[in-house]
Structures are given as C-alpha cells and as structure tokens.
Amino acid sequence: MNILVCVKRVPLTGGKIVLTDDERAISTRHLGFTISPHEECGAEEAIRIIEAHGGTSTVLTLGPPEAEEQLRDMMAIGIDRAVHLVTDGGEWDPQATAAAIVAAIRAEDEPYDLILFGNESADAGNYQVAIRVAHALGLPCVTGVKGLGVDGGSLRCEQEVAGGRDVFLVPMPAVVTVKEGLNLPRYPSVPGRLRAKRKPLAASTPERPDPQLEMMRLVLPPGSGKQVEVLGRGPEAAPAVVGVLQELGLV
Amino acid sequence: MTALVFVDGGDEELSAQALTFARGLGEELHAVVVGAPAAPERLGEFGVSVVHLASGLESYAPAAWAQAVVELISRVVPDVVVGPGTERGNEVLAHVAAKTDQPMAANCVSVSPGGTATVTRVRWGGSLLEEARLHGSPLLVTVAPHAVAAETIAGGADSRPAAIAEFAPTVAEADLVVRVSERIGAAASGVSLSDADVVVSGGRGVGSAEGFAVIEELAELLSAAVGCSRAVTSAGWRPHTDQVGQTGTKISPEIYIACGISGATQHMAGCKGAKKLLAINPDGEASIYAHADYAVIGDLHEVVPAISAAIRKARGA
Numbered sequence A: 001m002n003i004l005v006c007v008k009r010v011p012l013t014g015g016k017i018v019l020t021d022d023e024r025a026i027s028t029r030h031l032g033f034t035i036s037p038h039e040e041c042g043a044e045e046a047i048r049i050i051e052a053h054g055g056t057s058t059v060l061t062l063g064p065p066e067a068e069e070q071l072r073d074m075m076a077i078g079i080d081r082a083v084h085l086v087t088d089g090g091e092w093d094p095q096a097t098a099a100a101i102v103a104a105i106r107a108e109d110e111p112y113d114l115i116l117f118g119n120e121s122a123d124a125g126n127y128q129v130a131i132r133v134a135h136a137l138g139l140p141c142v143t144g145v146k147g148l149g150v151d152g153g154s155l156r157c158e159q160e161v162a163g164g165r166d167v168f169l170v171p172m173p174a175v176v177t178v179k180e181g182l183n184l185p186r187y188p189s190v191p192g193r194l195r196a197k198r199k200p201l202a203a204s205t206p207e208r209p210d211p212q213l214e215m216m217r218l219v220l221p222p223g224s225g226k227q228v229e230v231l232g233r234g235p236e237a238a239p240a241v242v243g244v245l246q247e248l249g250l251v
Numbered sequence B: 001m002t003a004l005v006f007v008d009g010g011d012e013e014l015s016a017q018a019l020t021f022a023r024g025l026g027e028e029l030h031a032v033v034v035g036a037p038a039a040p041e042r043l044g045e046f047g048v049s050v051v052h053l054a055s056g057l058e059s060y061a062p063a064a065w066a067q068a069v070v071e072l073i074s075r076v077v078p079d080v081v082v083g084p085g086t087e088r089g090n091e092v093l094a095h096v097a098a099k100t101d102q103p104m105a106a107n108c109v110s111v112s113p114g115g116t117a118t119v120t121r122v123r124w125g126g127s128l129l130e131e132a133r134l135h136g137s138p139l140l141v142t143v144a145p146h147a148v149a150a151e152t153i154a155g156g157a158d159s160r161p162a163a164i165a166e167f168a169p170t171v172a173e174a175d176l177v178v179r180v181s182e183r184i185g186a187a188a189s190g191v192s193l194s195d196a197d198v199v200v201s202g203g204r205g206v207g208s209a210e211g212f213a214v215i216e217e218l219a220e221l222l223s224a225a226v227g228c229s230r231a232v233t234s235a236g237w238r239p240h241t242d243q244v245g246q247t248g249t250k251i252s253p254e255i256y257i258a259c260g261i262s263g264a265t266q267h268m269a270g271c272k273g274a275k276k277l278l279a280i281n282p283d284g285e286a287s288i289y290a291h292a293d294y295a296v297i298g299d300l301h302e303v304v305p306a307i308s309a310a311i312r313k314a315r316g317a
C-alpha cells in the first residue's frame, strides 16, 4: 500500500486571536504552530494501515519553509517520507492548493492507493481541496470519515450522521477525508524525533496562480460584550449557583 | 438576478436559512431537491418559484447529486448557486465547483454580487471572519449556519405554491461509485450533546478520567449531557464524542457549565450557541471569563461537589 496524507501548517491560537497590522494574517509572534486535529488523525490512520498491510506512508504540505516542522512531526510519529511544496507564506486559495497537490501526486514515481485529507482545514475551512483533487485525478472521494476499514482492494468508510452512521464501500485508489475521533493519534517519542530528522524530504517550489477566491482582509467577529458576574469564590459560591439554576427552572 | 438553492433534505432548518439568505440576493428563486422530499410545493412559502426535483438518485451520492445541480445550472443559468452550510451542502457544492472548475466560498455570512463579487465567510469554525473576492460565474456559496434566521415571505402559508419541475439527470457511472450503501443506527445512550438543554463539561483542570465523577454527578442532577475539551480527549480520559469545539460537537444549551477549561478559541467555537455560560476556574485571568455570564473562581473539585450538594438540599432530598 502507498498512502499519502495532506496536512496544513496553522498557528495555534490561544484564548484570543490577534491580527497583523495589515489585517491579512494572524499575528504569530507569540504562537506555536500545528495542524488540524482531523489531519493528525489522517496521519495516524495512514501509519496504522501501513503497520497492518505494509507499504509506504507519505506526508505532503503546501506551505512556507517553516512548515518542515509539521512534516518532521508527522515523520516522528511514523510517517516514512515527506513532500514539501514550498511557498512564500502567502495565501493559496483552494483551487490553487488542489492544483499544486495534483501536480505533486502526478510527479511521483508510484501511484497512491489512498490519499487522506482532513475534512476541512483548521484555518480556512474551505471544505473542498480534497474533492477538487479527487475530481482532477478521477478518483472517488468519501468525506467526513470516522471509521475506516481496508479489505483487499476496497475501503469501508463510515460517516457520522444524525441518528447513526452512513456506510460507503469504495474501491481503491480513493480519496478519503477524515474527522477527529477516527482514532487517538500517538505522541512522538524521542527516538522517533531523531529518526524523523533523517527521513527523506522532497522539496519543490510551485508557482502560485491568481486566486479565484481572493482573501482581502481578516476581521475579528464582534465580541460577546458580556460582563461576567462573579458568583463567588470556592465552594461558598454554591448557593448563588443554585440561585442561577433556579432562575432557569432547572432546580 | 436568479438564485438556485440546493436544499438538503436532511436539514430543514439550515436549508430554510439558505433559502432566506438567497432570497436576499435574487429576484428569482429556484430550488433543487434530490431524493423524495415531503411537500416540495411548500417551498413557495420561502419565495421559491420553481422547485426542480431530481429523480432516480434517492440514496446519497455526492458527485451524482452535484451532477444534477450542474445540469440545472446550464438550464436555469443562475447568477448564484447557494447551499446550506451542512456537511452535505458543503460537499455537494464543492463537487459542483470541481466539475465546473469554478471557485466556491464555504460558510458565508454575507454575499455581495456585482462587478466583482465579495463575500464574508467564516474561518476557524467561527472565531474569525474573512472578506474575500469571489471571481466565479455562477457564484458558488454555502451559508454559515445561523448567519440568518429562517423566514417565510409575507403571507407565509397563504403564498403561491412553487411550481414543480421533475427531471432525471444524466449521471455517469463514476459519479455513483461513492454512495450510501447502508445506514447503521446509533445506540441511543443518554442525552445527546448537540441537543442537550444543559451541558456540564470538564477540561484539563479535571486532572484525570476518575476526576470526571464529580462532573457526571452534577450532570445527572441536572439531566445534562457531559462534555469535555480536547485536552481531555487527547489524554484519553473521555471519548471524542464528548468533545465540544471546532473539531468536536457544536452545542446550544440553555446553560453551559464549563469546569477547568481555559477557553481556547477552538473550544469556544463549539459553544457560541449556549444561551448562558458558567465557568469554574481558579485562574481569574482565564480567557473563558471573557465569554462567561457567571464565574466561580475556584477549584472545581471543591466547587462542583458543593453545587451538587446545594441542589440536593434545595430539592429537599
């Protein structure tokens, strides 16, 4: 089996988002970086399938030079190799992102049996890169998968819906987007981190086409404007809490 | 301006919101429904003049359903195609975008068509907004949940019923490879997190899986669902089905009681719909207090049992 998982580097914002002066990005001066939890589950699933069936797992990102950090993180938990499509850090719209990923997949020596994505990216949440990639490659695409089984040449995909799970049976090669909850991703070990430094990483620099969904400005949504009422400190506050619950008719 | 709305039969409320949103954009409103909807002519209440009913595609097949929309685009020639911001709305519109090689903007809160169309859309699960130009034709957008309230047109129920136009889209075999083959029912267990009127959540501050006993006790007393933060699911203390947030469940209870949760933007993205928020945290500077209606500054392991005891006392038990 040959499996690809696509991940996107995003800032790990804490309790409050601060924008840069030009309002085109999140100010990251005091922030670390990560990928979407959905994508972490995608990487974990790729590693588990390869452990069970043999083969090679690859992680791909389109992002700035610093995104090598996220590729090494994924190799530290067990992904075998990485593909880095290096950008200058500017915004790539979903069509351009998908086109670059498609070109990178076509340029590989071996075709992929399974291409995994997050259901949506953590920051932009465009809900479409995977579907565009699948369409361009002529592959079936199942989204929002929370249960994945490999059976010979086909996949059993389960999607959570109101009232249960929908099952999709598709032949490989296929594109699958996954959601957090599919598995519990492992943490990297120290030897894993050391091994990751020596794993192969292929970098190239794609050309960015003109954006069709062209981000102009980021805007912070209006605050709640709430004024918090301190009911008290410690257990002595319990009667005041009950008072609030009584007002709501719960007690 | 003509708008074509993809109606997601699985979510009447968000589809009604999408219809209301689209009515604000166009003079003429068409709807496309795949499958077998109940009383499609009643979409006239939302100002729809024609409902296009695609036949022959009853079980969900995203690429095939999108093909039905693509076929209609060439017939109706809409200026804008709108979908609800549901899983299926986003998925079908993304397939339409891929098939027509047009840009698509997911989860919009506003759309201004015109020379160069601009949209405002949701990022980071609602913690941030983006203003963007959308250079496509037709414009392909989905509507962020609760960006508008669903409203029928004046006269509502007495309005003219929509005309029904049935059609059988021509769908390639490849578009039917991905389709629902089976529905497994979920084992109903307790109060569902997304529909609960009261949610009691624990975060890293709970300290361990066993520590959740106090959270469960309070939840039981209030007939509440138990929730948690991602720090908790990552530690393996609770299943992911309990996680509230951007990559967990979105909740909208009457009151949300958040214990030992710092208030990261990705957590708050899941509880914006809560009417009231009570936070329990010893750190008076915790970000969650910026979103809270009520605060108890303190250790949850002391405060939560005291609340449970006080509830029992108030009930005379």
Ligand SMILES: Cc1cc2nc3c(=O)[nH]c(=O)nc-3n(C[C@H](O)[C@H](O)[C@H](O)COP(=O)(O)OP(=O)(O)OC[C@H]3O[C@@H](n4cnc5c(N)ncnc54)[C@H](O)[C@@H]3O)c2cc1C
Binding pocket: A011, A012, A013, A034, A035, A036, A037, A122, B202, B203, B204, B205, B206, B228, B229, B230, B231, B232, B243, B244, B245, B246, B247, B248, B249, B259, B260, B261, B262, B263, B264, B265, B266, B267, B270, B280, B281, B282, B283, B286, B298, B299, B300, B301
């Ligand atoms: C793309 C993305 C998606 C994410 N999605 C989600 C999501 O869906 N849901 C989610 O929750 N997170 C999500 N996260 C993670 C999020 O960023 C935070 O890491 C997480 O919410 C922190 O959980 P926490 O508040 O429990 O832990 P912490 O941030 O560590 O906070 C623990 C809090 O407990 C308090 N505390 C300590 N001891 C006690 C005590 N004895 N009594 C009371 N309080 C105490 C502390 O003062 C502190 O405020 C996501 C992150 C990313 C990058």
Ligand SMILES: Nc1ncnc2c1ncn2[C@@H]1O[C@H](COP(=O)(O)O)[C@@H](O)[C@H]1O
Binding pocket: A006, A007, A008, A009, A036, A038, A039, A060, A061, A062, A063, A094, A097, A116, A117, A118, A119, A120, A121, A122, A124, A125, A126, A127, A128, A129, A130
């Ligand atoms: N810059 C990127 N590099 C690699 N993969 C990406 C990138 N952007 C998006 N993806 C993948 O596409 C998925 C869906 O993204 P989106 O369409 O933006 O919601 C993500 O979860 C990733 O798996």
